[in-house]
Amino acid sequence: MTKTIVVKIGTSSLTQPETGQLALSTIATLTETLCHLRQQGNRVILVSSGAVGVGCARLGLTERPKAIALKQAVAAVGQGRLMRIYDDLFTTLQQPIAQVLLTRSDLVQRSRYLNVYNTFKELLGLGVIPVVNENDTVAVEELKFGDNDTLSALVASLVEADWLFLLTDVDRLYSADPRSVPDAKPIALVSNIKELAQLQIQTGGQGSQWGTGGMVTKISAARIAIAAGVRTVITQGRFPRNLEKILQGEPLGTHFEPQPEPTSARKRWIAYGLVPTGKLYLDQGAIAAISQAGKSLLAAGIKTLEGEFDTQDAVQLCDTNGNEIARGLVNYSSDELQKICGRHSREIPEILGYVGADTVVHRDNLVLT
Numbered sequence: 001m002t003k004t005i006v007v008k009i010g011t012s013s014l015t016q017p018e019t020g021q022l023a024l025s026t027i028a029t030l031t032e033t034l035c036h037l038r039q040q041g042n043r044v045i046l047v048s049s050g051a052v053g054v055g056c057a058r059l060g061l062t063e064r065p066k067a068i069a070l071k072q073a074v075a076a077v078g079q080g081r082l083m084r085i086y087d088d089l090f091t092t093l094q095q096p097i098a099q100v101l102l103t104r105s106d107l108v109q110r111s112r113y114l115n116v117y118n119t120f121k122e123l124l125g126l127g128v129i130p131v132v133n134e135n136d137t138v139a140v141e142e143l144k145f146g147d148n149d150t151l152s153a154l155v156a157s158l159v160e161a162d163w164l165f166l167l168t169d170v171d172r173l174y175s176a177d178p179r180s181v182p183d184a185k186p187i188a189l190v191s192n193i194k195e196l197a198q199l200q201i202q203t204g205g206q207g208s209q210w211g212t213g214g215m216v217t218k219i220s221a222a223r224i225a226i227a228a229g230v231r232t233v234i235t236q237g238r239f240p241r242n243l244e245k246i247l248q249g250e251p252l253g254t255h256f257e258p259q260p261e262p263t264s265a266r267k268r269w270i271a272y273g274l275v276p277t278g279k280l281y282l283d284q285g286a287i288a289a290i291s292q293a294g295k296s297l298l299a300a301g302i303k304t305l306e307g308e309f310d311t312q313d314a315v316q317l318c319d320t321n322g323n324e325i326a327r328g329l330v331n332y333s334s335d336e337l338q339k340i341c342g343r344h345s346r347e348i349p350e351i352l353g354y355v356g357a358d359t360v361v362h363r364d365n366l367v368l369t
């Protein structure tokens with residue numbers, strides 16, 4: 001049966017660790033594998049990192065730049081080269097590809113989000129393999145995906161993919177970083193989000209020399225994807241043919257089972273497409289009401305708040321320690337909320353001088369994270 005498959009490959013798999021030069025055989029095998037999946041009728045999207053890494057190799061830089069302007073300039077050099085290599089390889093196999101460069105702001109605005117969705121739909125309908133990366137050259141710090149793990153999960157969620165493969169330089173997820181903890185235990189299956197919390201996985205630092213996120217961003221990417229009903233697999237990028245083996249049922253890598261009832265597309269956009277601009281700290285009663293009883297958030301349950309936001313902006317709903325429980329669209333601005341937090345709904349008209357909404361975040365606009 002035809003599947004929609006999103007494959008993300010990290011810099012650590014695309015380049016040779018010693019030199020930073022391209023790992024050509026890996027890229028060629030990946031190309032062959034993706035073409036094969038396409039020939040079987042699947043819809044395929046490739047999310048490829050490497051712009052900064054390839055740009056560095058081209059310019060003879062021996063480490064990933066830290067200064068933003070330099071990184072953006074280097075990415076502009078690398079992205080072109082990367083696409084040229086992909087286009088040469090895919091064209092050799094008669095497979096058309098497309099470059100799709102996204103920034104976070106493309107997903108924040110609902111109309112642009114839907115536009116991106118329509119473009120992917122058309123490309124997949126045409127049998128094209130979109131090659132996606134963050135538009136590093138123009139992305140600004142406040143509106144960045146920051147890592148392609150998150151970007152690939154958002155893309156998989158957007159197109160409602162069946163599979164998301166996160167290809168990296170380890171064969172699977174371990175209980176701790178196997179580089180520093182040699183007896184770390186391999187994890188073959190994560191059946192649900194609760195189990196993920198129980199496993200208490202240690203993710204150490206920021207990943208390998210050229211990678212950005214390390215394992216922590218892969219785990220949060222898996223969370224986003226499984227909430228959208230996408231089966232997610234972390235596996236080794238050096239053996240791209242394993243993708244086909246995994247699709248045939250071989251137990252390679254770490255599998256994250258998709259949530260049986262995926263969150264609706266609109267709620268996924270609220271939770272992961274939008275960038276929250278404030279934080280509401282809730283009391284225990286409010287936390288129980290929204291997380292167990294599926295109720296809306298009322299002003300009475302808000303202890304304090306942080307940030308400046310307008311009506312209909314996205315905010316994080318947190319416990320008093322700042323742990324996020326949910327996200328939602330607010331019916332009041334931060335100025336209004338400062339005046340009414342902790343107060344009963346019937347007091348609101350008198351405090352504000354006008355009749356506002358009964359709820360601060362209506363349950364239709366609230367999603368547990």
Ligand SMILES: Nc1ncnc2c1ncn2[C@@H]1O[C@H](COP(=O)(O)OP(=O)(O)O)[C@@H](O)[C@H]1O
Nearest residue numbers: 010011012168174176177203207208211214215
């Ligand atoms: N619990 C863990 N299990 C497996 N790998 C881990 C874990 N914690 C940290 N890592 C590290 O994450 C690295 C992969 O992340 P990263 O370098 O960002 O890769 P990529 O470029 O593929 O995105 C691995 O090389 C590994 O050392």
Ligand SMILES: N[C@@H](CCC(=O)OP(=O)(O)O)C(=O)O
Nearest residue numbers: 010011050051052147148212
């Ligand atoms: N957009 C950046 C990659 C960001 C990123 O997530 O890198 P990686 O951890 O190697 O997947 C680039 O193309 O260099």
